[in-house]
Amino acid sequence: MTGETMHIPLMTIMPWTSPGKWSGKPSTTSQPEIAGDAPRRPHPTVVGFSYETIQYLLGGSIRGSYYTLNDNIINGRIRGVAGVVGCNNCRTTHDSSHLTLIKELIKNDVIVLSTGCSAMAAGKYGLLSPEAAKFCGPGLAEICETVGIPPVLHMGSCVDNSRILMAATACVKAGGLGTDISDLPAAGAAPEWMSEKAIAIGQYFVASGVYTLFGVTWPTTGSEILTDYLFKGIEEELGGKWDFEADPELMAKKMIAHIDLKRKALGIDKARERVLFDMDMRREMAAAAAEQ
Numbered sequence: 001m002t003g004e005t006m007h008i009p010l011m012t013i014m015p016w017t018s019p020g021k022w023s024g025k026p027s028t029t030s031q032p033e034i035a036g037d038a039p040r041r042p043h044p045t046v047v048g049f050s051y052e053t054i055q056y057l058l059g060g061s062i063r064g065s066y067y068t069l070n071d072n073i074i075n076g077r078i079r080g081v082a083g084v085v086g087c088n089n090c091r092t093t094h095d096s097s098h099l100t101l102i103k104e105l106i107k108n109d110v111i112v113l114s115t116g117c118s119a120m121a122a123g124k125y126g127l128l129s130p131e132a133a134k135f136c137g138p139g140l141a142e143i144c145e146t147v148g149i150p151p152v153l154h155m156g157s158c159v160d161n162s163r164i165l166m167a168a169t170a171c172v173k174a175g176g177l178g179t180d181i182s183d184l185p186a187a188g189a190a191p192e193w194m195s196e197k198a199i200a201i202g203q204y205f206v207a208s209g210v211y212t213l214f215g216v217t218w219p220t221t222g223s224e225i226l227t228d229y230l231f232k233g234i235e236e237e238l239g240g241k242w243d244f245e246a247d248p249e250l251m252a253k254k255m256i257a258h259i260d261l262k263r264k265a266l267g268i269d270k271a272r273e274r275v276l277f278d279m280d281m282r283r284e285m286a287a288a289a290a291e292q
Contacts, residue, residue, distance in 0.1 A: 045128035047119070047154035051167040057147055066167075066174035073185060074176055074268050077139035079109040080259030081171075083164045083205070084152075086190030086198055087117045089216050095121040097191035097215055097248040102127060104252035106151040109137035110259065113167060116158030117192075127152045161201050164188070165208055178266060182209030182239030185262040187255040191215035191248050202242070209239035211258045213251050218244040 058068040072078045082105050088094055098121040102112050106127075114122055122128050127135065133144040136151045144151050155163045168181045177184050188210045190198050199219070205212045220227045221244075235241035245251040263269040277285070 043123065043126040043129065045123040045154070046130070046150055047123070047128060049113075049153040049155050051155075051163055051170055054153065054167060055170065057149060066170040067176065070171055070174050070176045072139075072143055076268070077109070077143055078111055079137075079139070079256070080111075080185035080187070080263070081113065081168070082110050082186065082255055082259075083113045083115075083161070083188035083210070084118050084191070085115045085158065085161055085164075085188070085201075086193040087158065087195060088121075089192040089194040091216055092192050095124070097251075098122065099125055099127075100248040101189060101191050101252050102152060103135055104249060105255065106132075106136045106140060108252075108256055109140040110256065111140055111143075112152040113155050113164045114152050115155050115160050115164070118190075119152070119154040119156075122152045123154065128154050158197075161205070165205065165210075168208075168210070180209055180239060183262065183266065184209075185259040185266070185268075187211045187213070187258050189213040189215070189251055189255060191251060206234065206240040206242055207238050211240055211243065211255070213243045213245055213254060215244075215246050215248065215251060217246070 054069070055066060058065060069078070073080065084098065084102055084105070086098075088098075098118045102114070102118075102122055105112055112122075119128070126132055128150050130144055130148050130150055132150050132152065133141040136144060140151055143149075155167075165181070168184060168186060171177055171184060172179065172181060188202075188205050189212070190202060191214075193199075193202075193214050193216065198214070202212050202214060218227070220230060230242040231244075232241065243254060245254055260269065
């Protein structure tokens, strides 16, 4: 179509054999998988989600809109959105923090946008395919099965994190979830970060209004004043803030608690009865709007 670019997610198969050696062909072993160990069997993965691709999947090239996503956040099928990114860290069991955090989030109906090593970890353990809906809560599972998407969307390499912010911006523009990224029921995390680059990217997210958590260790604990500012005071200026949590399960709880707090602020924390408007009700709404 003239003037339009199609962004098509790619499907790959990641063939690994124990103990972590690339085989060049799919493994036939059926041993159970262990977090932190090499995957025991290949998994199909769907990758390559840009924010344009997400919009297309939500309604096609003509009717695509992030309001479809917003509507399912408002009605509670999707609890919120989480960005899980970052490297692996030799101070942790390889991939374990990423996988524990992601599984806990999708189990609680939080859709995950991922990049870099974190996305690779999800792919190696079968979380980048629509079949991973079996790990989700009932609301997110329904969305994944209906749309045909994984609960974890691979959005690119470790330097493509801005795509997550572009998707967040599209959610704000679509309406119904506040007027700023800081209003969204969303949070970000790098559970196994290891480089200064991660701090720079994290600050970009905080400055954009995102509650951002890092794991493993935190570099400012030697200064109580600076740490208090980064974890609390900076939110008053930028809308986002930093936090630290080494335990990925507790990290997930903090992210979900923040998402629930934002849902409450938006007034969407309680289930509502769905009302189908007939033409008379629509005319009344239009007349009321015209009088304002």
